[in-house]
Structures are given as C-alpha cells and as structure tokens.
Amino acid sequence: MRKLFLPLALLTASPLLSAARMDIDVEIPRLDVAEYHRPYVALWLEQDGRHVANLNVWYDIKMKDNEGEKWLKDMRQWWRRSGRTLEFPVDGVSAATRAPGVHNLTFSASDDALKGLQAGEFQLLVEAAREVGGRELLRIPLQWPIDQQQTGEARGSHELGRIAATLTP
Amino acid sequence: MKTFTKLGLLTLATCLSFSAHAHRSWMLPSATILSGDAPWVTVDAAVSNDIFYFEHFPLQIEGVGQPFARPGAQQPPQAADGKPAPQPMQRPRASLQIQRPDGSLAQPQFGNTGRYRSTFDVELDQKGTWKLAIANQGLFASYELDGERKRWSGKLEDIKAAIPAKADKLQVTRSSSRMEVFVTSGAPSEQVLKPTGKGLELAPSTHPNDLVQGEAARFVFLLDGKQAANVKVTLIREGIRYRDTLDEIELTTNDQGEFSVDWPQAGMYWIEAVSSMPVKDDSPVTQRRDSYTATLEVMAP
Incomplete structure (x- = not known):
C-alpha cells in the first residue's frame, strides 16, 4: 500500500514530474532594408497588469564594454516594467540576438518563471526594437494553470512576424 | 544697434529670474531614460x-565654454556726448549643479557656448x-x-544708497528661480528629489522619469518647503514650430x-x-516672485 501510494502522490502533486510546458514560436521577419540589424527582443509574462517574470531578452551580448546594453531601453515597455531594475547579463534570460526566421522556445511549467503565476488569465508579451528601425509590442492572453491544451497567437506588422504560444498539459 | 546690444544683455540678465516674460531659459537633455x-x-x-528652439541667446553657465559676448559688445558704446556710456547690467554666468543619485556632485564635460546655445555632457x-539644476536669487x-521709470537690481543692504528717497511708486521684488532636468540610468531613485x-x-509623487502618455502624473509644488496652493502651472510640449x-x-x-x-x-x-505674492514685513521688499521650470520627458506607452 505504501509502496503504491508514494509514486502516485508524486505523479499527481509534484510539478517536477509534470511534462506541462509552454512552447513559443517567435518569428523575426526578413526585412528588405538598406541597413539591417537584428532586433532586440524581450519576452515576459504579466498578470493583472503586473510584471511576473522574464522569459528571454535577446540583445547584443558580445559587444565590448557591454555597449550592447545601451539600447535595452528601446524596448521601452519592458524596460519600464522590469529591465531598468536588472543587472546584466541575467542568468537564463540574457541571450544573443537572432536572425530572421522562426525560433522555437520551450519553457517547462516547473520553470521558475512560470511558477510565479497565479491561477487565471496571464499574458505573454513580446517586444522588439531594432537599430535604425522601429519597435513593436505584442501580447497574447493565456490561462494558468495548464489544464488543457491552449494556443494563442498574435501577428506583428513590422518588427515581429507571427508569435504563437502553445500550452500543453 | 547700441540699444539692441544693451537690451540684449539686459534681457539675458533678467530672464533667468523673470522667465514669465517672452524669453525663456531651458535645458534640453538628449535622453532622460538610459x-x-x-x-x-x-x-x-x-x-x-520658442521653447526648445535656438534663436536668441545661449544660457551662459559657469564652467561651460567661454563667456559669450556679442561681437562688438566688448567696447563700451559711446554716449551722445562722446564719453563711454554706462555699462549695461551684467550678471555672472549661471551656476549649474549636477547631482549624482547619491547626492555627490559631478562636473559638466565638453562644454561649449555658442551664439545660440550652450552644450555640455554628463x-x-x-x-x-x-x-x-540652476537656481538663482x-x-x-x-x-x-x-x-x-527706473530699474535697479542689487543687494538688499544697498537699496537705501541706490534709490533716492524721493523715488515714486517703488516696487522691490525678491525673486528666486529654479530650473531642473532629471535623467535616470537604470532604475529611478529618490534621493535627488528631496526639496x-x-x-x-x-515634489513629485510620480517620478519625473516615469511619465507616460495617457497616464496621469501627480506632483506637488512647495514654496520654501511648504505646500504651495494656487500656483499657476504651464506645460508646453516640444515641436511648436x-x-x-x-x-x-x-x-x-x-x-x-x-x-x-x-x-x-x-x-x-x-x-x-x-x-x-506681496511681502509685508519690515524690509523694503514689497513682493516676492518665485518660479520653477523643468524639462520633462513623457514616453509613448
């Protein structure tokens, strides 16, 4: 009886064994411009208008003297909500900029970032800012916890392409 | 031409304290959120x-470039009788205070004073x-x-000697002015906001580097540290041209x-x-006039 009970309890109660996850497709559009720089992109979660956690921030992490951090503030909403209080680089969040194309990111429901969510609606925000280019912010409403398969999607018009989130229990 | 030079210097001298007149003094930072x-x-x-257009005089600041004088203004203009005319009233250059977040002071760098503007970097x-901040009394x-009609400016203790006792309609104004700019690197802090x-x-309730279009910002004005009721406030957005x-x-x-x-x-x-407001005390001062100006940046949402 005891032998049976323990694994069962772990399976149902422990998020560590849960395979629940959030997959995000981020499309960086190919732009026909004379001077192209890969965009800075921030992905984060909000709930009830409040910042909950950063998922990823793509910026020029390789420039000497951390010069690449100078333009982080151009992702102005993310900068105000979170960026301005951070020390860079941020472990597990700071990452290099990415080329045009579709990039798939996966976050486990047990990741620290997602664990901060309360039950109910939350939002995935994606903000992009490009040197000598524009800035764009997209938000996708989603539900927490992940009880059933969910998808959400938003489409940018200039700096971002299709952003799709898939939540799998 | 002589009158023009004289007027120009007089304007320059008085506008720091009397900014409600046509000429306004201002500082414009390249960015406020960094x-x-x-x-x-x-x-x-x-x-x-016109606010944020360079078309009249540089704001002359101590430690920023060389003092500006109109070409030809160095020579005292000749009065009608051939003797040098009295020098127009000149004021020292403004004293700029650059305060770090911890309250310590920094110096302006790469200062220059040109025909229409001064520039400096921080x-x-x-x-x-x-x-x-630039504060004046x-x-x-x-x-x-x-x-x-006569005008005079100077120190309170010199007033008796400077103004004849038979002067009519004497108005003595004690003035103070303060001009400020706030810039934030990283997260906003509060230390420099202390009055x-x-x-x-x-006295900002909303941080002056956290202003966003469509959001209400709340501020308090203090006069000598006390809440100042009935103060007229004017806001003008850039780009009036x-x-x-x-x-x-x-x-x-x-x-x-x-x-x-x-x-x-x-x-x-x-x-x-x-x-x-009128001043009613034993001094010859009949009124006080206090002004405050600042350049605030409001971000798009």
Whole structure:
C-alpha cells in the first residue's frame, strides 16, 4: 500500500514530474532594408497588469564594454516594467540576438518563471526594437494553470512576424 | 544697434529670474531614460522665445565654454556726448549643479557656448536618478524719478544708497528661480528629489522619469518647503514650430499644493510654475516672485 501510494502522490502533486510546458514560436521577419540589424527582443509574462517574470531578452551580448546594453531601453515597455531594475547579463534570460526566421522556445511549467503565476488569465508579451528601425509590442492572453491544451497567437506588422504560444498539459 | 546690444544683455540678465516674460531659459537633455553601464547625456541650454528652439541667446553657465559676448559688445558704446556710456547690467554666468543619485556632485564635460546655445555632457557614472539644476536669487526694484521709470537690481543692504528717497511708486521684488532636468540610468531613485526648502520646488509623487502618455502624473509644488496652493502651472510640449497653436496646458495647484496632468502626447515638455505674492514685513521688499521650470520627458506607452 505504501509502496503504491508514494509514486502516485508524486505523479499527481509534484510539478517536477509534470511534462506541462509552454512552447513559443517567435518569428523575426526578413526585412528588405538598406541597413539591417537584428532586433532586440524581450519576452515576459504579466498578470493583472503586473510584471511576473522574464522569459528571454535577446540583445547584443558580445559587444565590448557591454555597449550592447545601451539600447535595452528601446524596448521601452519592458524596460519600464522590469529591465531598468536588472543587472546584466541575467542568468537564463540574457541571450544573443537572432536572425530572421522562426525560433522555437520551450519553457517547462516547473520553470521558475512560470511558477510565479497565479491561477487565471496571464499574458505573454513580446517586444522588439531594432537599430535604425522601429519597435513593436505584442501580447497574447493565456490561462494558468495548464489544464488543457491552449494556443494563442498574435501577428506583428513590422518588427515581429507571427508569435504563437502553445500550452500543453 | 547700441540699444539692441544693451537690451540684449539686459534681457539675458533678467530672464533667468523673470522667465514669465517672452524669453525663456531651458535645458534640453538628449535622453532622460538610459540603459547601459555608464551612458552619457548631452544637454543644450538656451534662452529663447520658442521653447526648445535656438534663436536668441545661449544660457551662459559657469564652467561651460567661454563667456559669450556679442561681437562688438566688448567696447563700451559711446554716449551722445562722446564719453563711454554706462555699462549695461551684467550678471555672472549661471551656476549649474549636477547631482549624482547619491547626492555627490559631478562636473559638466565638453562644454561649449555658442551664439545660440550652450552644450555640455554628463557621464552617468552612477545608477539612479540625476538632477541638473540652476537656481538663482535676486532683488529687483522699479520706481519713478521725476516721472521717469527706473530699474535697479542689487543687494538688499544697498537699496537705501541706490534709490533716492524721493523715488515714486517703488516696487522691490525678491525673486528666486529654479530650473531642473532629471535623467535616470537604470532604475529611478529618490534621493535627488528631496526639496531644498528654498523657493518654489517640485515634489513629485510620480517620478519625473516615469511619465507616460495617457497616464496621469501627480506632483506637488512647495514654496520654501511648504505646500504651495494656487500656483499657476504651464506645460508646453516640444515641436511648436510644426503646429498652429501652442496647446499649452494650464493648471493651478489645489489647497495641498497638488496638481495632476494627464499627458495627451509623448514628447519633451517644458513646465513652468510661478508664485507671486506681496511681502509685508519690515524690509523694503514689497513682493516676492518665485518660479520653477523643468524639462520633462513623457514616453509613448
């Protein structure tokens, strides 16, 4: 009886064994411009208008003297909500900029970032800012916890392409 | 030409304290919200009719470039009788205080004073909110002597000697002015927002580097550290050359000295507040006039 009970309890109660996850497709559009720089992109979660956690921030992490951090503030909403209080680089969040194309990111429901969510609606925000280019912010409403398969999607018009989130229990 | 030079210097001398007249003094920072290790801001400082356009005089600042004088103004103009005319009233250059987030002082760098503007740079070598401030005090008198209107400025103790006892309609104004700019590297901080307790000052409830279009911001004006009711506040957004009307926002502080603004558009705003009141004490001062101006940046949402 005891032998049976323990694994069962772990399976149902422990998020560590849960395979629940959030997959995000981020499309960086190919732009026909004379001077192209890969965009800075921030992905984060909000709930009830409040910042909950950063998922990823793509910026020029390789420039000497951390010069690449100078333009982080151009992702102005993310900068105000979170960026301005951070020390860079941020472990597990700071990452290099990415080329045009579709990039798939996966976050486990047990990741620290997602664990901060309360039950109910939350939002995935994606903000992009490009040197000598524009800035764009997209938000996708989603539900927490992940009880059933969910998808959400938003489409940018200039700096971002299709952003799709898939939540799998 | 002589009159023009004289007038120009007089305007320059008085506008710092009497900014409600046509000429306004202002500082315009290149940015107010910055990221990175030690970003720089560059600041323009000028005196002009139209806000944020360079068209009249540089704002002359101690330690920023060489003092500006109009070509030809070095020679004292000749009066009609051939003797040198009295020198027009000249004031020392403004004293700029650059305060780091921890309250320590920094120096302006790469300063220059040109025909229409002064410029200087500041390296933000500390995270938090910086304050750039120019504060002035002055004493001005106006009176009539034998039907002729006269002006005088100087120190309180010199007033008796300077103004004849038979002067008519004597008005003595004690004035103070304060001009401020706030810039923030990283997260906003509060230290530099503490009032000095002198003159008219802004005590922000909403941080001055956290202003966003469509969000209401709340501020309090203090006069000598006390909440200042009934102060007239004017806000003008940049870019007036490209619109037909000034679109000024005019507000008045309430009994608690508070006012709030719902920013209609993003951009740089020039804010001016003026408090004027009669003085009834034993001194020859008949009124006081305190003004505050600042350049505030409102971000797009």
